[in-house]
Amino acid sequence: MENLKPFKMPMVSVIVTCHNLGKYLEECIQSVFNQKYKNFEIIVVNDFSTDNTKEILEKIENIKVLNLKENKGQLGAFLEGLKLSSGEFVCMLDADDVLLPDFLSCHIQAHMETSVAFTSCAQIEIDDNSTVVCLNSLASPTFHNGEKTLKIEKIEDVFNLERLHENFQIKTMDIKKYPFASWNWNPSSSAVMRKSPLLYLLKYENYLKWKRGADKFIFSFLHLIGGSATISAPLVAYRRHNTNVSSTNPVMGNFRYLKPDTIKFYIEINKIVRYETFMFILKNYKYFCQNLNHLAVKRMLLRIIFSFDKNTFKKIFKTLFSK
DSSP: OTTOOOOOOOOEEEEEEESSOHHHHHHHHHHHHTOSSOOEEEEEEEOSOSSSHHHHHHTOOSOEEEEOSSOOHHHHHHHHHHHHOOOSEEEEEETTOEEOTTHHHHHHHHHHHHOOSEEEEEEEEEOTTOOEEESSOTTOTTOOOOOOOOOOOOHHHHTOGGGGGSSOOEEEEOTTTSOTTOOOSOOGGGEEEEHHHHGGGGGOOOGGGGSSOHHHHHHHHHHHHHOEEEEEEEEEEEEOOTTSGGGGOSSTTOGGGOOHHHHHHHHHHHHHHHHHHHHHHHHTHHHHHHHSOHHHHHHHHHHHHTTOOHHHHHHHHHHHHOO
8 A cells, every 4th residue: 555656636628719819818828827727738730820929939838839830720720639638538719719727626626526538618708808897708508697685895806807716617418418518618719628539530521511610529539538518607718809700799798789790600619510520429439349348339429319300311322322
């Protein structure tokens, strides 16, 4: 017993994907260095940026940098970073977002209590100039728009974000109650994922289909394999600006006011996530059966099938039976 080594705290690999977001990059990376949970590594994937991203990265120490020679999009860049990662847990951080200091510590605590494939937290919202515009985002699935009783506080207390993390709730979600391809989480930067189920995605070849909206594909896949959990505390600052998907929303976080081009984009990714996930598992059926078991894999495929809309089902049917 005297020779037993003490237990180790798990490492988190924070993979920052950046395509022409150099103006936000230093603030993003600094927010990782400011984490109270210190067992992490930072991997920045420069996704063939044409701005000053490369020059900025050359000045920052204690990070791993991967400069891609072609633009691979959000999913492709993330998977390249995943290949370099050493942690048991992984965070996919967009270069324009900012982590709050308790982000990693709260997520790791949630993982230790739930053993799910990934956790996703609530978010605050900031604008292009890093001004806080909302502490309880309407875009958060965990948002409760109920009656609130407020008392007069010192103005500095209103923006004391640590008070929001003192007590938080964790809600576990299994695939039966929350079906495949439904959306129950916040965007990519809100999540911490277990690396082991993520490694299956290294066999996925159609990453260019997910230049945007990669979190829909990744979260749906992980939820299918191991379930998920949401954290009620807002632990990440989501930035709304001219180039992100939500920039067309004139009312912060309210999806009722999305413009037609954004609605079209969301409809499209909701269609292809079923087809792409089904075909990915089917093409790698033996691999999945070796690492899980054939009954579990068949169950996964059935869960996808029963989540199909009519048009997607027709597309799959034609693919399976065409010569």
